[in-house]
Amino acid sequence: MTKVIIIGGSYAATKAAKLTLEIDPIVEVTMVTPSSSVFFNVASPRALIESNIVDQLIIPLKKVLGSTLYERCTIVNDFADSVDLAAKTVTTKSGEVLVFDYLIVASGSQSKSPAFKMNGDCETSKTTLLSYASRLSSSGTVGIVGGGVTGVEVAGEIGSLGTKKVTLISGGVSPMSAISKLSEKAAKKLKDLNVEIINDLKVQNFDENLVNLSNGTTLQFDLVIPTFGNKPNSHFLPASVLDDKGFVVVDSHLMVKGYGNVLAFGDIADIGDNTLIEIDKRQVPVLKATLGHLFKGTNLVEYNENKMKDTIIIPISRDGGVGMISGWSVPNFIVRMLKSKTFFVDRAASIF
Numbered sequence: 523m524t525k526v527i528i529i530g531g532s533y534a535a536t537k538a539a540k541l542t543l544e545i546d547p548i549v550e551v552t553m554v555t556p557s558s559s560v561f562f563n564v565a566s567p568r569a570l571i572e573s574n575i576v577d578q579l580i581i582p583l584k585k586v587l588g589s590t591l592y593e594r595c596t597i598v599n600d601f602a603d604s605v606d607l608a609a610k611t612v613t614t615k616s617g618e619v620l621v622f623d624y625l626i627v628a629s630g631s632q633s634k635s636p637a638f639k640m641n642g643d644c645e646t647s648k649t650t651l652l653s654y655a656s657r658l659s660s661s662g663t664v665g666i667v668g669g670g671v672t673g674v675e676v677a678g679e680i681g682s683l684g685t686k687k688v689t690l691i692s693g694g695v696s697p698m699s700a701i702s703k704l705s706e707k708a709a710k711k712l713k714d715l716n717v718e719i720i721n722d723l724k725v726q727n728f729d730e731n732l733v734n735l736s737n738g739t740t741l742q743f744d745l746v747i748p749t750f751g752n753k754p755n756s757h758f759l760p761a762s763v764l765d766d767k768g769f770v771v772v773d774s775h776l777m778v779k780g781y782g783n784v785l786a787f788g789d790i791a792d793i794g795d796n797t798l799i800e801i802d803k804r805q806v807p808v809l810k811a812t813l814g815h816l817f818k819g820t821n822l823v824e825y826n827e828n829k830m831k832d833t834i835i836i837p838i839s840r841d842g843g844v845g846m847i848s849g850w851s852v853p854n855f856i857v858r859m860l861k862s863k864t865f866f867v868d869r870a871a872s873i874f
């Protein structure tokens with residue numbers, strides 16, 4: 523029987539398992555993942571101020587896959603430690619050697635703090651979130667390190683409490699400087715929440731209370747929350763298939779160059795913008811076609827980077843935020859309706 527190994531256990535990996543078994547119900551699917559649950563990290567900024575939702579962010583794989591698919595998959599609860607692409611083997615951290623015909627690498631990326639990404643087991647994300655939430659309740663001053671989307675969302679949530687002095691250290695020319703169409707609007711909304719923004723200075727180092735900046739100053743806070751990161755989980759792959767940042771180099775069919783039986787899918791692939799929209803709208807159709815081609819000889823489709831380009835919705839408090847759909851700016855009330863109100867917590871399982 524054809525053996526497919528999927529490395530990872532989050533959005534991309536669970537979608538890959540569903541697609542694989544949908545295309546060929548008789549292949550043998552093995553998922554290598556350190557956790558038996560998934561982590562709905564999308565709502566982690568809200569969980570910092572509403573810790574009662576944390577349990578809803580941890581969802582068992584069985585629920586996400588559904589009982590039938592779950593029974594059809596072999597789940598190996600471990601990290602992939604090395605992959606031999608020529609011998610077609612994956613060796614786990616505990617030393618188990620698994621053989622594959624096809625490999626789908628869906629091991630994503632990690633953030634500095636496990637509060638925002640499933641860096642290992644979901645329990646670590648849960649305990650980190652709960653610890654931040656508890657320390658936050660007794661903190662008067664909060665320093666947020668990193669001005670990407672996560673930093674802006676976290677600053678918005680904590681700023682909206684109206685009881686903390688929040689400082690966002692963007693590390694760049696402005697918060698969300700990579701999303702120039704929304705950057706200024708986001709900064710204005712944060713300032714309206716009395717969030718202080720520090721731009722143009724790099725963070726040299728930080729701990730739970732102190733942040734050292736590149737101009738030699740040291741800032742002191744009751745709580746420091748790092749929100750940056752996005753480091754690829756790819757140490758187990760040979761450097762020859764990685765780009766200079768550690769993401770897996772793929773062609774327009776998500777195939778790893780030089781290995782027609784190895785695919786990369788989700789954040790770990792060196793394409794796209796590391797979002798769920800990227801996975802659902804741009805990569806899923808390609809993965810589906812590539813698996814169909816490999817298993818059934820059907821036609822390939824090309825990756826299209828322009829599909830739903832410039833689409834992102836960013837809550838800045840429960841009352842709204844900023845966003846754009848296909849490059850068109852969306853008004854505050856739409857952001858509120860689409861995401862800020864609930865952060866999708868009520869339908870988290872269906873997003874995997």
Ligand SMILES: Cc1cc2nc3c(=O)[nH]c(=O)nc-3n(C[C@H](O)[C@H](O)[C@H](O)COP(=O)(O)OP(=O)(O)OC[C@H]3O[C@@H](n4cnc5c(N)ncnc54)[C@H](O)[C@@H]3O)c2cc1C
Nearest residue numbers: 530531532533534602629630631755788789796797798799
């Ligand atoms: C706070 C936050 C909010 C976000 N909100 C949104 C949003 O609203 N909309 C949106 O489109 N995007 C959002 N994103 C981006 C989104 O989280 C990512 O695009 C998504 O997580 C990518 O999914 P993935 O499955 O590719 O990788 P990941 O979610 O990073 O999952 C990687 C998986 O691989 C596992 N793994 C890692 N190393 C190994 C190993 N060695 N062996 C086996 N398994 C391994 C991990 O445990 C995990 O299960 C957000 C990101 C953050 C940080």
